[in-house]
Amino acid sequence: MVKLVLVLGDQLSDGLSALSHADPTQDVVVMAEVASEASYVPHHPKKIAFTFTAMRKFAASLQARGWRVAYTRLDDTENAGSIPAELLRRAEEFRTDCVLCTEPGEWRLILALRDLPLTLTMLEDTRFICAHSEFEAWAEGRKSLRMEYFYREMRRKTGLLMEGDKPAGGKWNFDHDNRKPAKGDLFRNAPPEAQGNPVLDEVLDLVETRFPDNFGTLRPLRFQTDRAGALRVLDHFITHALPDFGTYQDAMLTDDPYLYHAVIGLYLNAGLLDPLEVCARAAKAYDNGRAPLNSVEGFIRQIIGWREFMRGIYFLEGPDYTGRNTLAHDRVLPDLFWGAETRMNCLKNAVGQTRDLAYAHHIQRLMVTGNFALLAGVDPAHVHEWYLAVYADAYEWVEAPNVIGMSQFADGGVVGSKPYVSSGAYIDRMSDYCKSCDYRVKDKTGPRACPFNLLYWHFLIRHRDRFSQNPRMAQMYRTFDRMDPDRRRTVLAEADTFLQRLDDGETV
Ligand code: FAD
Ligand code: DLZ
Ligand code: SF4
Numbered sequence: 001m002v003k004l005v006l007v008l009g010d011q012l013s014d015g016l017s018a019l020s021h022a023d024p025t026q027d028v029v030v031m032a033e034v035a036s037e038a039s040y041v042p043h044h045p046k047k048i049a050f051t052f053t054a055m056r057k058f059a060a061s062l063q064a065r066g067w068r069v070a071y072t073r074l075d076d077t078e079n080a081g082s083i084p085a086e087l088l089r090r091a092e093e094f095r096t097d098c099v100l101c102t103e104p105g106e107w108r109l110i111l112a113l114r115d116l117p118l119t120l121t122m123l124e125d126t127r128f129i130c131a132h133s134e135f136e137a138w139a140e141g142r143k144s145l146r147m148e149y150f151y152r153e154m155r156r157k158t159g160l161l162m163e164g165d166k167p168a169g170g171k172w173n174f175d176h177d178n179r180k181p182a183k184g185d186l187f188r189n190a191p192p193e194a195q196g197n198p199v200l201d202e203v204l205d206l207v208e209t210r211f212p213d214n215f216g217t218l219r220p221l222r223f224q225t226d227r228a229g230a231l232r233v234l235d236h237f238i239t240h241a242l243p244d245f246g247t248y249q250d251a252m253l254t255d256d257p258y259l260y261h262a263v264i265g266l267y268l269n270a271g272l273l274d275p276l277e278v279c280a281r282a283a284k285a286y287d288n289g290r291a292p293l294n295s296v297e298g299f300i301r302q303i304i305g306w307r308e309f310m311r312g313i314y315f316l317e318g319p320d321y322t323g324r325n326t327l328a329h330d331r332v333l334p335d336l337f338w339g340a341e342t343r344m345n346c347l348k349n350a351v352g353q354t355r356d357l358a359y360a361h362h363i364q365r366l367m368v369t370g371n372f373a374l375l376a377g378v379d380p381a382h383v384h385e386w387y388l389a390v391y392a393d394a395y396e397w398v399e400a401p402n403v404i405g406m407s408q409f410a411d412g413g414v415v416g417s418k419p420y421v422s423s424g425a426y427i428d429r430m431s432d433y434c435k436s437c438d439y440r441v442k443d444k445t446g447p448r449a450c451p452f453n454l455l456y457w458h459f460l461i462r463h464r465d466r467f468s469q470n471p472r473m474a475q476m477y478r479t480f481d482r483m484d485p486d487r488r489r490t491v492l493a494e495a496d497t498f499l500q501r502l503d504d505g506e507t508v
Helices: 035-039 045-064 083-093 107-114 132-139 147-158 198-210 227-245 265-270 275-287 293-317 319-323 345-357 362-376 380-390 396-407 424-430 451-462 474-482 485-503
Strands: 003-006 028-032 068-072 098-102 119-123
Touching: 003 083, 028 045, 028 083, 045 068, 045 198, 045 265, 068 083, 083 107, 107 119, 107 319, 132 147, 132 293, 147 293, 227 265, 227 275, 227 293, 275 293, 293 319, 293 396, 319 380, 319 396, 345 362, 362 380, 362 396, 362 424, 362 451, 380 396, 424 451, 451 474, 451 485
Parallel strands: 003 028, 003 098, 028 068, 098 119
Antiparallel strands: none
16 A cells, blocks of 8 residues: 655655655655644744755655655645645555654644554654663663763764773863853854755745744845755854864854854754764864864864754653643743833843844853753743744744753753853853943943842842752852841842833833
């Protein structure tokens, strides 16, 4: 019997397990642009346009290689509106009840597919280095799951940067050499931008018409939308940015959104690049003396370490993970996240860049927007929805552990051993934001005190019972306790006032 081979918008890989297990001479690939996927969160228009364009091009490349592809466009009149409904429609059309798919990256869709009244074979997603069973075996019996130990296993497994059974350079992790601030450099080479193409132009018009109110600037869209383009971005990164990636990976600059970052997350997650090929290219640059170990190790750790670890956590923790709220935070996400005016220059920049590019790098996500949401006590479900919507690389399997876990500590410490919080001093050290801000980062109290300075103490004191015994946080509590009592009262009272103004919708 003919099989329907489902290929989702983030499964655009020639080596996809569902495709490898199908027969191009008789099976039918099903791909569908559907309202349910395009609107379960208000995705950034660039993300929708990237996804649809890449889907259309991938479908064309499959057809060129002899596959029969049943492709549904968003505006097709018979579009059934969701992936399960499209499968049912195609099952009737092709008189079959057999569906072959690769496991989707979201519980939501996995559960919906399992509910279908069709015979479904769901194959493992082999585009990842660590299978679910392997992660479960690694996690079994451990008191806490720490990325660093998992990462070492992945180094051993892949042989990347290994000299026999020892790590290259004698250490697993070279972060000690990293984390320097960066200076503006007019000659820094940004990732190659794609020019328009007819497929993209058509999709841009569609997205403009169908999603006029979504947060984010649609045009110009300069992302690559096929594998050849994604490979060009990778080449560019390896040659021009990788050598400095490690040193400046935590730096933030107003006029340079990309710095030395690869800007490949969206291509990796959509399936246009393969994580092992990316890491092999970086390792080769080290072997050839073209990039130093601190950068190459740091980069490879992000991919075989953090990326795989986050996926492992998402599937290990189960479908309720996104609803966790250990710190019982319940503030509504402030409007400034959706572009409302703010006097905080760091947030204005990180959110503005996100609106324009559907991109922000890790430290902007973690230490600016994430840090602020956590310090202000925003409901992690709102924060999760925002991140899932606004970044072109956002899919729940990787976004949720980063947001619910790493950034908001809403999972109570599954991902990280302590919350990522900081006062304004960290942002000042790593960026050029503070010097153009209405607030003064050196002011701890008073009318122009940096809100991060106030909220930092407010957060720690709100959660004293939970965190004061944490050995990595005890010093912060000692610092607070050594402050003059009047000053302590003032800091907390000013933080309360700030939060009240935030809740009242004032421009803060
Ligand atoms: P680079 O800095 O050049 O890093 C190279 C690659 O390493 C990335 O493309 C990515 O594949 C991987 N990587 C780096 N850090 C992580 C990490 N913490 N988790 C998983 N992979 C990582 N990444 C996503 O892919 N999708 C998300 O939705 C997402 N949401 C995030 C939300 C928050 C609050 C935080 C703190 C981080 C999030 N990240 C997410 C991780 C990271 O910020 C992005 O992967 C990275 O910014 C993508 O840009 P880049 O390709 O230039 O990355
Ligand atoms: C992100 C996205 C969007 C915007 N639209 C579609 C779509 O119309 N059809 C589709 O197959 N996939 C889309 N995707 C990617 C899916 O949301 C993604 O496959 C699931 O969330 C699982 O990770
Ligand atoms: Fe952000 Fe505070 Fe610096 Fe302003 S002073 S940019 S609010 S950290």
